[in-house]
Amino acid sequence: METKYSADTKxxxxxxxxxxxxxxxxxxxxxxxxxxxxxxxxxCAKLQQLIRNEEMEIEVVERRKEIxxxxxxxxxxxxxxxxxxxxxxxxxxxxxEMIAGGERTKTVAVAQAGAQRIKLIGAAQAYGIEAxxxxxxxxxxxxxxxxxxxxxxxxxxxTLEALPKIAAExxxxxxxxxxxxxIGNDSGGATDALVxxxxxxxxxxxxxxGINVTGLLGKIPGAVTQS
Numbered sequence: 459m460e461t462k463y464s465a466d467t468k469x470x471x472x473x474x475x476x477x478x479x480x481x482x483x484x485x486x487x488x489x490x491x492x493x494x495x496x497x498x499x500x501x502c503a504k505l506q507q508l509i510r511n512e513e514m515e516i517e518v519v520e521r522r523k524e525i526x527x528x529x530x531x532x533x534x535x536x537x538x539x540x541x542x543x544x545x546x547x548x549x550x551x552x553x554x555e556m557i558a559g560g561e562r563t564k565t566v567a568v569a570q571a572g573a574q575r576i577k578l579i580g581a582a583q584a585y586g587i588e589a590x591x592x593x594x595x596x597x598x599x600x601x602x603x604x605x606x607x608x609x610x611x612x613x614x615x616x617t618l619e620a621l622p623k624i625a626a627e628x629x630x631x632x633x634x635x636x637x638x639x640x641i642g643n644d645s646g647g648a649t650d651a652l653v654x655x656x657x658x659x660x661x662x663x664x665x666x667x668g669i670n671v672t673g674l675l676g677k678i679p680g681a682v683t684q685s
Contacts, residue, residue: 660672
């Protein structure tokens with residue numbers, strides 16, 4: 459009986475010890491499992507973070523590439539705009555400016571040429587007037603000198619030059635007369651009357667001008683005067 463009781467006690471002690479060891483083992487196993495699970499989760503979190511970081515890096519790279527592509531597209535459009543719109547507009551503006559500048563230059567040149575022409579014409583006219591004046595003055599001076607040197611001959615020349623005109627003026631009224639009636643029986647009366655009229659010219663000229671035509675004629679070598 460005691461032997462059975464002792465055996466049962468040992469069996470119970472063994473079961474209890476087993477239970478304790480099992481509980482202890484299970485606790486350690488659970489702890490290890492928990493630690494392993496935690497380590498796994500931490501590792502997974504780290505991996506997820508690394509993956510996320512890599513994804514973010516990829517996104518950054520892609521974004522940079524996208525920005526680079528957009529910038530290149532902007533540059534392309536700017537160049538296209540420059541070539542199609544801005545450059546032709548600038549070229550047209552430059553062309554218009556050059557034309558306007560040419561017109562201004564032409565206008566200024568024409569105005570300057572006109573002013574120069576007027577100036578040259580004025581100078582030429584002034585020179586011509588001056589030259590004519592000098593020539594006229596020289597002619598008058600030479601004429602005066604000639605008159606002074608050959609006073610009598612010059613006066614006689616002028617008088618002789620004027621006599622036909624004076625005679626014509628004297629005879630002009632006769633030309634307007636329809637008929638002339640001369641009283642006298644001499645057939646040469648008309649001629650004598652005209653000769654008598656013309657013979658009165660020298661005294662008339664002397665009375666009007668003080669020039670003694672008869673005396674001047676007498677100074678000519680070989681001339682014969684009638685008193």
